[in-house]
Amino acid sequence: MDWKRFSFILLIIIVLFGTVVLVGQVKSAPIVIITSMLATTIAVATPLTLGALSGVFCERAGVVNIGIEGMMLTAAFFGWLGAIYMFHIFHFGIGISITVGALVAVLAGALMALLLAVLSITYKVDQIIGGTVINILAVGLTGFLNRQLFFGKGSVFGGQVPNSPGVLPTIHIPITEIFSPICGASPNCIQVIESINKVFDQKPIAISAILLVFITHYVLFYTRWGLRTRAVGEHPKAADTVGINVIKMRYANVIIGGMMAGLAGAYFTIESVPSFEPLLTNGRGFISLAAMIFGNWTPIGAWTAALVFGASQALNINMQLFRDVIPPQWAFLQQSYVVGLVPYILTMIILTGIIGRTTPPAADGVPYEK
């Protein structure tokens, strides 16, 4: 990550946070606003981070994956469905049902990725088309099953969508408990520590996403597996000559990528809200791709880019702070479809490359033929 890109990210985050702090200071203290925005940023960046990691695995091995969106959508649906089946049909407890749901989501992502791998590696289908097939198939499959399983003839659910067992719990990290004695009786100090604590109180998938960023970084750049993956993506012929199985490496990495996208899908229906609606991923698979490109195909770079998108969504969520401040003739700016444009426009600016050009792996998108 070069300085130009890093300062762009810093600038955007400062502008986004600064706006909210300036506008919201009448209502709450800056530290409360900043920490709550940080907490939201990290949470909503989770699917983007995981989606970008999915792209990193696939494309470092030389397979362009624009099917992340479809993989996420399929995983979100099947994860949710798995949790419902475990809870309502097999009568398992809430905890087990949700956990199984998350695993089903990861598996669904892996299966969609397997399809992409078969298409693009074995049958050498144009990879962009392959990804589009995944995306369209995901919409059709989830839309059809969502209707048929609940409202179809002989549905076990008898014509209604049952409540999902719930979402994953927040993992509390006891920062307040540990550090509050330092404050003594000062209420301000305790407020600061409690706000900071909020940033760290995240849910399991959000935490694993951050861990996976660093694990991926280590695997990709410090292990034999990573070296082989990169070799296969940069110069498959050379890799083949020294005895690396190009096809096998590509298959494995695409499927790992699919599992990442699957976990991202689980975020939507297992961690964020306990319900599914058609098309709920809403383009976040594509924003993940932009994050991956902006991060120059590196896990940590992709993560920081995902955080920028997270921050712009956090702005949207904090819009209620603006209600009393904005003059009535500008009130339309607070509408979600106006602020909601920010991530999409950011993506396009990033792709123009004015903030520094990026270089994809040399053999990205090229099927390997011996």
Place this chain on the structure above:
Amino acid sequence: MQAETQSGSPTKSLLRSALDAMLVPFLAILTAVVLGGIIIASVGGNPFLAYYGLIQGSFGSAKALSETAVWATPYIFAGLGVALAFKGGLFNIGGEGQLALGAVFSAVIGYALPEWLGVDIPAIIHLPLAIIVGMGMGALWAAIVGFLKAYTGGHEVINTIMMNYIALNTISFLLNGPLKDRDPNNVIARTPLIAESARIPNIFEGLRVHWGFVLALLAAYLVWWMLNKTTLGFEIRTVGLNPDAAKYAGINVKRTIIVTMDLSGMLAGLAGALEVTGLNYRHELGFSIGYGFDAIAIALLGKSHPLGVVLAAILFAAMRNGATRMQFLTQLPVDLISMLQALILLFVATDAIIRYIYRIKAKGERVVLTRGWGG
């Protein structure tokens, strides 16, 4: 393609090249239909009744035929748009946004222009104006992406998708705010009805099919003619096949990329404009959802050949139109059609699998549809 156009009359070679390209898509459809039947049976439906319903609902009566043509009209235009971009080596996923913007702005000209001017505009001026403005909006929206592709290398796949979201958000804002129908009884995000002078007449009394369908068939011929018989078409195809070679042959690659996107978006915008002026007489939020994505499948199914696109569009239109009858007969959800279409697309895109199943040898070179990030 060029060898064929040199021999024989243009219509003959048009047919022959189309027939050559049709075998694999036909088998792909067949495979998808069989697989779809298995899926229908596995969820407890009767596949034969379902397919019977589909055919009856789409071709079974004059009204069914008319409705199929009504569905096919935007499909043909939007599909031609995607196909044209494919020929130029570009993947335009932005049909959705280009089409919706075309529809909105065509509606604005249709209902608001007489109010602004304070006079009735004669149909001979008003209708073409409404259509041209819609076309222009689609073209403009796509040209932005073409410009970014040509001058910064920003990949058109992601940019057209982002432009879709920007367009749809903007349209939600417009239809809920400035352009909303002011009728006190109206709670829907939609424009007012357009003036009579901006409406396309129906072909037959009592049926909804309008002259836009004829225009669509004409457009298919024009696109074929442009691609195969004009310098511009030659440039577009050359850039699509090999931009480096095109550059050394003296073709202005950047300009060609922008023009290709422009024409592609224009066709999508036209699809939207005709939906408003010929069918709905207004634009409502959600009216055009899905057309842009269906158009991709249609272009792939038609192998980017204008005649193939027309046939694929009619097939997709028939499926969408017949779905209601199918649902009535079998209680299967309409969404089944989306999955059937996804399966068709899957098998068309992976002609290698179809060739393997039916033991067909590949003829000629593979057509390059898109390139990775580098292109």
